[in-house]
Amino acid sequence: MSTRTTPLRPTHELHKRRFSRNLGVGLTLVAFIALVFGLTIAKVQGGGTLQAYDHTFRPALLPQDD
Amino acid sequence: MTDIRADIHAQTGASEPGFGDYVTLLKPRVMSLVVFTALVGLLVAPVALHPIEALAAVIFIALGAGASGALNMWWDADIDQVMRRTARRPIPAGKVEPGEALGLGLALSGIAVIMLGLATNLLAAGLLAFTIFFYAVIYSMWLKRATPQNIVIGGAAGAFPPMIGWAAVTGSVGIEAWLMFALIFMWTPPHFWALALFMKEDYSNARVPMLTVTHGRRSTRRHILAYTVLLVPVALAAGFTSIGGPVYLAAALVMNALFLHGAWAIWRRDEARAEADGYRTEKQVFRLSLYYLFVHFSALLVEAALRGTGAYALVGIAG
Structure with missing residues (x-):
């Protein structure tokens, strides 16, 4: 006995739209992560009285009045 | 035997949204103006x-x-369906479910406000939160269907972005930020009323109380002229603050003269003449209004660049 089945075709229009959506969400998330990483670097660099390795406030780093 | 393709169709229909449909929900053209200002x-x-x-x-x-x-499109889906200009938006077109638009709008609002607060300061984040609230609740849910002054008051939502940008940098809101706000705020009514004059059927079909529908087209023409006259001193005033200068003043003088001339021409016309030439003047003034805002803000950028490069110091102009 032979059974003929219709193959599931991944190139259906529906799959294209789902792929575009998944790709878009994926790229957006990657961009978001990159932005948050960049922000972190920028904040730490401009942190002034914070030290990067432990993020602890150091009174000794405050500018001294002459 | 089951035809899987048929099953997929039955489960999802033709309304499976693509990424572009969600982007459209965010009104990318409005976003580009927001980015610029x-x-x-x-x-x-x-x-x-x-x-x-x-x-x-x-x-x-x-x-x-x-x-x-997105929140505006969720709330206004019924109006958008009726209006020719908006009928192809994702919700009335059946591409995105209203609930999805609401969820996306709320989630992105939260992310945007929190992240702006973390990236810059609480004042900027608070102003952004207020802007979203103002546009989605005060304008979309309340004013738009309640009063012909919807555009006048609702225009404030579009006027906030330069103020938020300023607050993000300075942590405060100075006279310059208020003048940039006022420039967009006063520009919005004549800009939209010029559009409403030639998109004549849309607003009345949707029962949106646009000035053209409630007070008639003669009154709308008067309002365009009045608001343009009030806009001129606001636009010029920015030229005398720390963000202005000769380039801005020259650009503002030219653009305001052109805009005033256009508003005057709209005021002088009656419906018969407008109908006869297919609302040519109204369309020209609408196009001019787009350039008006672009030129003013570009001139402010030029002024900032000239100050930044020290060009004014060289020729002895205080910046």
Whole structure:
């Protein structure tokens, strides 16, 4: 006995739209992560009285009045 | 035997949205104006942000604006379905479910406000939150269907971005930020009323109480002229603050003369003449209004660049 089945075709229009959506969400998330990483670097660099390795406030780093 | 393809169709229909449909929900054209004006507000401020912080600020201000656009499309889906201009938006076109638009709008609002607060300061985040609230609740849910002054008061939502940009850098709101706000605020009514004059059927079909529908077209023409006259001193005043200068003043003088002339021409026309030439003047003034805002904010950028490069110091102009 032979059974003929219709193959599931991944190139259906529906799959294209789902792929575009998944790709878009994926790229957006990657961009978001990159932005948050960049922000972190920028904040730490401009942190002034914070030290990067432990993020602890150091009174000794405050500018001294002459 | 089951035909899987048929099953997929039965389960999802033809309304499976693509990524572009969600982007459309955020009103990308409005977002581009928001990006531009917020960027100007940010760059003309007297101090500078780290470039990454500035980039993040602009992105999150734009994201907040997009979120409010999605909330607006969720609330106004019934109106959008009736109006020719908006009938192809994702919800009336059946591509995106209303609940999805609401969820996306709320989620992006939260992300945008929190991230702007973390990237810059609480004042900028608070102003962004207020802008989203103002556009989605005060304008979309309340004013738009309640009063012909909807555009006048609702225009404030579009006027906030340069102020948020300024606040993101300075942590405060100065006279310059208020004047940039006032420039967009006063520009919005004549801009939209010029559009309403030639999109004549849309608003009445949707029962939106646009001035053209409630007070008639003669009154709308008078309002366009009155608001344009009031806009001129606001636009010129910015030229005498720390963000203005000779380039801005020259650009403002030319653009305001042109805009006033256009508003005067609209005021002088009657419906018969407008109908006869297919609303040519009204369409010209609408197009001019787009250039008006672009030129003013570009001139502010030029002024900032001239101050930044020290060009004014060389020729002895105080910047």
